[in-house]
Amino acid sequence: MTYSEFQHKHNFSVWAGARAAQRGFTSVELLRDSLDQSGIKDFVKNMSSINNSAEFDESHKKWCNSICDYLYQKGIQNVTYGRAAKLVAVYLKAIVVLADLQSIQAKFIHPPIDRILLQNVSKKSGLPKDEKQKLRSINWTQLDGDEYFVVLEILRKIVNTEPFWKIEEYWTVTND
DSSP: OOOOHHHHHHHHHHHHHHHHHHTTSOOHHHHHHHHHHTTHHHHHHTGGGOOSHHHHHHHHHHHHHHHHHHHHHTTOSSOOHHHHHHHHHHHHIIIIITTOTTSTGGGTSOOOOOHHHHHHHTTOTTSOHHHHHHHHHOOGGGOOHHHHHHHHHHHHHHHTTSOGGGGGGGOOSSOO
């Protein structure tokens, strides 16, 4: 049988990412295909190729832009960097981060960004008022690449030297 452990993990991670990003957007099939053609599987199969945040950010831009381009070519409306980033983040959380929270890559892979996370982080004491307001006003599904990385910098300041996944302390399963 040719069904491998990697394929098994990949299939689940694609489904999780697609469902998280889907939200009235497009089919799981198209999201899967966009992710598959983005080159992200090469990173997962050879994670040692990226060893720091700056390298990861550059790869993230390539993957997300590739996903957006693919979906545009398929005639999908309302394609945004924020949606592509959510697809990538949940996919990598499922296949890389949760598999080994202590890995070098788990320390800098971007967390899934959504309204619950942003609203809860905006309540953090000590956060500058302008950053709180920015986080409260953001709709993750509408983020472009520049806005996404502004949000990322705010979140990175909060976790400081801790692994990036720890920002999810502010994420809850429901918004209560």
